[in-house]
Amino acid sequence: MLEVCVDNISSVNAAVEGGAHRIELCSALSEGGLTPSIGFLKTVKRKHPNLKVFAMLRPRCGDFVYSPMEMEWILEDMKELHDNGADGFVFGALTVDKNIDEPSCLLVKKHSNSLPLTFHRAIDITNPNLLEENVEKIVSLGFSRILTSGLKTTAEEGIENISKMQQLSKNVVIMPGAGINLNNVESILTATGCKEFHSSASIKTVTKTREDIDFGKVILSDAEIVKNFVKIGQQFL
Secondary structure (H helix, E strand, O other): OEEEEEOOHHHHHHHHHHOOOEEEEOEOHHHOOEOOOHHHHHHHHHHOOOOEEEEEOOOOOOOOOOOHHHHHHHHHHHHHHHHOOOOEEEEOOEOOOOOEOHHHHHHHHHOOOOOOEEEOHHHHHOOHHHHHHHHHHHHHOOOOEEEEOOOOOOOOOOHHHHHHHHHHOOOOEEEEEOOOOOOOHHHHHHHHOOOOEEEOOEEEEEEEEEOOEEEEEEEEEOHHHHHHHHHHHHHHO
Protein backbone atom coordinates (compact mmCIF):
# COMPACT_ATOMS: atom_id res chain seq x y z
CA MET A 1 0.00 0.00 0.00
CA LEU A 2 1.39 3.35 -1.08
CA GLU A 3 1.41 6.59 0.91
CA VAL A 4 2.44 9.60 -1.19
CA CYS A 5 4.01 12.59 0.55
CA VAL A 6 2.88 15.87 -1.03
CA ASP A 7 3.20 19.59 -0.45
CA ASN A 8 1.24 21.04 -3.38
CA ILE A 9 -2.13 20.64 -5.09
CA SER A 10 -0.68 19.29 -8.33
CA SER A 11 0.91 16.42 -6.40
CA VAL A 12 -2.33 15.70 -4.55
CA ASN A 13 -4.18 15.45 -7.84
CA ALA A 14 -1.47 13.21 -9.31
CA ALA A 15 -1.62 10.93 -6.27
CA VAL A 16 -5.39 10.59 -6.62
CA GLU A 17 -5.21 10.07 -10.38
CA GLY A 18 -2.59 7.36 -9.92
CA GLY A 19 -4.68 5.53 -7.34
CA ALA A 20 -2.74 6.25 -4.13
CA HIS A 21 -4.36 4.92 -0.97
CA ARG A 22 -3.25 7.72 1.34
CA ILE A 23 -1.27 10.94 1.33
CA GLU A 24 1.00 12.52 3.89
CA LEU A 25 0.11 16.21 3.68
CA CYS A 26 3.04 18.55 4.28
CA SER A 27 4.51 21.88 3.45
CA ALA A 28 8.17 22.29 2.45
CA LEU A 29 9.06 18.78 1.33
CA SER A 30 12.41 20.21 0.28
CA GLU A 31 13.06 20.64 4.03
CA GLY A 32 11.93 17.13 4.88
CA GLY A 33 8.26 18.09 5.33
CA LEU A 34 6.65 20.58 7.70
CA THR A 35 3.12 21.11 9.03
CA PRO A 36 0.68 21.96 6.19
CA SER A 37 -1.59 24.97 6.27
CA ILE A 38 -5.25 24.64 7.22
CA GLY A 39 -6.18 26.13 3.86
CA PHE A 40 -4.26 23.39 2.08
CA LEU A 41 -6.00 20.66 4.08
CA LYS A 42 -9.46 22.17 3.58
CA THR A 43 -8.92 22.48 -0.17
CA VAL A 44 -7.75 18.87 -0.44
CA LYS A 45 -10.64 17.48 1.61
CA ARG A 46 -13.16 19.55 -0.33
CA LYS A 47 -11.85 18.37 -3.72
CA HIS A 48 -11.09 14.77 -2.65
CA PRO A 49 -13.41 13.98 0.30
CA ASN A 50 -12.71 10.25 0.23
CA LEU A 51 -8.92 10.55 0.22
CA LYS A 52 -7.17 9.53 3.44
CA VAL A 53 -5.01 12.44 4.60
CA PHE A 54 -2.40 12.14 7.33
CA ALA A 55 -1.06 15.56 8.32
CA MET A 56 2.54 16.21 9.27
CA LEU A 57 3.13 17.78 12.69
CA ARG A 58 6.53 19.42 12.39
CA PRO A 59 6.61 23.17 13.01
CA ARG A 60 10.13 23.84 11.77
CA CYS A 61 13.03 22.20 10.01
CA GLY A 62 16.11 21.03 11.90
CA ASP A 63 16.14 18.62 14.82
CA PHE A 64 13.19 16.96 16.54
CA VAL A 65 13.84 18.38 20.02
CA TYR A 66 10.87 20.54 20.91
CA SER A 67 10.57 23.12 23.67
CA PRO A 68 7.37 23.43 25.76
CA MET A 69 6.33 26.44 23.66
CA GLU A 70 6.92 24.50 20.44
CA MET A 71 4.77 21.68 21.78
CA GLU A 72 1.98 24.20 22.43
CA TRP A 73 2.35 25.27 18.80
CA ILE A 74 2.19 21.66 17.60
CA LEU A 75 -0.93 20.92 19.64
CA GLU A 76 -2.66 24.08 18.36
CA ASP A 77 -1.92 23.02 14.78
CA MET A 78 -3.10 19.51 15.58
CA LYS A 79 -6.46 20.73 16.87
CA GLU A 80 -7.06 22.85 13.78
CA LEU A 81 -6.03 20.04 11.45
CA HIS A 82 -8.31 17.60 13.26
CA ASP A 83 -11.24 20.02 13.14
CA ASN A 84 -10.78 20.43 9.39
CA GLY A 85 -10.75 16.79 8.43
CA ALA A 86 -7.32 15.24 8.97
CA ASP A 87 -7.57 11.44 9.11
CA GLY A 88 -4.33 10.90 11.03
CA PHE A 89 -1.10 12.57 12.10
CA VAL A 90 2.62 12.14 11.51
CA PHE A 91 4.91 13.15 14.40
CA GLY A 92 8.17 12.35 16.08
CA ALA A 93 10.09 13.91 18.95
CA LEU A 94 13.47 13.19 20.48
CA THR A 95 15.42 14.26 23.54
CA VAL A 96 18.73 16.11 23.20
CA ASP A 97 20.57 12.78 23.44
CA LYS A 98 18.44 11.37 20.58
CA ASN A 99 16.18 9.12 22.62
CA ILE A 100 12.41 8.99 22.09
CA ASP A 101 10.79 11.96 23.84
CA GLU A 102 8.06 10.06 25.64
CA PRO A 103 6.29 13.03 27.34
CA SER A 104 5.94 14.91 24.03
CA CYS A 105 4.69 11.79 22.24
CA LEU A 106 2.17 11.13 25.01
CA LEU A 107 0.89 14.69 24.68
CA VAL A 108 0.30 14.19 20.97
CA LYS A 109 -1.40 10.86 21.63
CA LYS A 110 -3.63 12.47 24.27
CA HIS A 111 -4.77 15.13 21.79
CA SER A 112 -5.11 12.82 18.78
CA ASN A 113 -8.83 12.16 19.27
CA SER A 114 -8.02 8.48 18.65
CA LEU A 115 -6.85 9.18 15.09
CA PRO A 116 -3.94 7.00 13.94
CA LEU A 117 -0.41 8.26 14.58
CA THR A 118 2.71 7.64 12.51
CA PHE A 119 6.11 8.08 14.16
CA HIS A 120 8.22 9.58 11.41
CA ARG A 121 11.89 9.36 10.44
CA ALA A 122 13.08 10.92 13.68
CA ILE A 123 13.64 7.27 14.59
CA ASP A 124 16.35 7.12 11.93
CA ILE A 125 18.73 9.24 14.00
CA THR A 126 18.32 7.22 17.19
CA ASN A 127 20.88 4.72 18.51
CA PRO A 128 20.89 1.54 16.36
CA ASN A 129 21.70 -0.49 19.48
CA LEU A 130 18.33 0.56 20.94
CA LEU A 131 16.30 -0.38 17.86
CA GLU A 132 14.20 -3.08 19.51
CA GLU A 133 13.64 -0.97 22.63
CA ASN A 134 12.60 2.06 20.57
CA VAL A 135 10.14 0.13 18.43
CA GLU A 136 8.53 -1.26 21.59
CA LYS A 137 8.50 2.21 23.14
CA ILE A 138 6.78 3.77 20.12
CA VAL A 139 4.12 1.05 20.22
CA SER A 140 3.57 1.61 23.95
CA LEU A 141 3.12 5.33 23.30
CA GLY A 142 0.14 4.57 21.06
CA PHE A 143 1.57 4.95 17.57
CA SER A 144 0.24 2.58 14.93
CA ARG A 145 2.88 3.09 12.25
CA ILE A 146 6.61 3.86 11.94
CA LEU A 147 8.01 5.58 8.86
CA THR A 148 11.67 4.68 8.53
CA SER A 149 14.69 4.38 6.27
CA GLY A 150 16.12 1.77 8.63
CA LEU A 151 18.39 4.28 10.40
CA LYS A 152 20.25 4.88 7.13
CA THR A 153 20.10 7.63 4.52
CA THR A 154 17.76 5.63 2.27
CA ALA A 155 15.43 2.68 2.74
CA GLU A 156 17.49 0.65 0.30
CA GLU A 157 20.58 1.11 2.47
CA GLY A 158 18.55 0.38 5.59
CA ILE A 159 16.96 -2.90 4.45
CA GLU A 160 18.59 -4.93 7.22
CA ASN A 161 17.28 -2.71 10.01
CA ILE A 162 13.85 -2.37 8.37
CA SER A 163 13.67 -6.16 8.26
CA LYS A 164 14.51 -6.32 11.98
CA MET A 165 11.82 -3.75 12.73
CA GLN A 166 9.29 -5.69 10.67
CA GLN A 167 10.10 -8.84 12.67
CA LEU A 168 9.44 -6.87 15.88
CA SER A 169 6.25 -5.26 14.57
CA LYS A 170 3.47 -7.32 16.08
CA ASN A 171 1.43 -4.22 16.93
CA VAL A 172 2.74 -1.57 14.55
CA VAL A 173 3.02 -1.11 10.77
CA ILE A 174 6.59 -0.60 9.53
CA MET A 175 6.57 1.65 6.48
CA PRO A 176 9.83 2.07 4.51
CA GLY A 177 10.48 5.51 3.07
CA ALA A 178 13.34 7.64 1.65
CA GLY A 179 14.81 7.05 -1.76
CA ILE A 180 12.15 4.56 -2.83
CA ASN A 181 11.66 4.46 -6.59
CA LEU A 182 10.30 2.15 -9.26
CA ASN A 183 13.68 0.44 -9.59
CA ASN A 184 14.02 -0.60 -5.95
CA VAL A 185 10.56 -0.76 -4.37
CA GLU A 186 9.90 -4.41 -5.22
CA SER A 187 13.22 -5.58 -3.83
CA ILE A 188 12.75 -3.51 -0.66
CA LEU A 189 9.28 -4.92 0.01
CA THR A 190 10.41 -8.46 -0.80
CA ALA A 191 13.46 -8.28 1.47
CA THR A 192 11.71 -6.63 4.42
CA GLY A 193 8.25 -8.19 4.33
CA CYS A 194 6.64 -4.77 4.65
CA LYS A 195 3.22 -4.18 3.10
CA GLU A 196 3.15 -0.37 3.10
CA PHE A 197 5.65 2.09 1.68
CA HIS A 198 6.11 5.84 1.40
CA SER A 199 7.34 7.94 -1.52
CA SER A 200 6.90 11.31 -3.18
CA ALA A 201 6.61 9.48 -6.55
CA SER A 202 8.09 12.65 -7.87
CA ILE A 203 9.67 14.63 -10.63
CA LYS A 204 11.66 17.48 -9.08
CA THR A 205 11.62 20.92 -10.68
CA VAL A 206 13.06 24.29 -9.73
CA THR A 207 10.96 27.42 -9.63
CA LYS A 208 12.66 30.62 -10.77
CA THR A 209 11.37 34.08 -11.57
CA ARG A 210 14.68 34.97 -13.17
CA GLU A 211 17.59 32.82 -14.26
CA ASP A 212 19.74 34.23 -11.46
CA ILE A 213 17.16 33.90 -8.66
CA ASP A 214 16.08 30.51 -7.36
CA PHE A 215 13.07 30.42 -5.04
CA GLY A 216 13.40 26.76 -4.22
CA LYS A 217 12.56 23.28 -5.42
CA VAL A 218 9.08 22.12 -6.26
CA ILE A 219 8.65 18.37 -5.79
CA LEU A 220 5.91 17.22 -8.14
CA SER A 221 4.34 13.79 -7.84
CA ASP A 222 3.70 12.05 -11.15
CA ALA A 223 0.44 10.17 -11.73
CA GLU A 224 2.09 7.53 -13.90
CA ILE A 225 4.75 6.82 -11.27
CA VAL A 226 2.03 6.59 -8.63
CA LYS A 227 0.07 4.18 -10.83
CA ASN A 228 3.10 1.92 -11.28
CA PHE A 229 3.86 2.03 -7.55
CA VAL A 230 0.29 1.02 -6.75
CA LYS A 231 0.47 -1.87 -9.20
CA ILE A 232 3.67 -3.15 -7.61
CA GLY A 233 2.34 -2.65 -4.09
CA GLN A 234 -0.75 -4.76 -4.79
CA GLN A 235 1.49 -7.82 -5.06
CA PHE A 236 2.38 -7.47 -1.36
CA LEU A 237 -1.06 -6.97 0.18
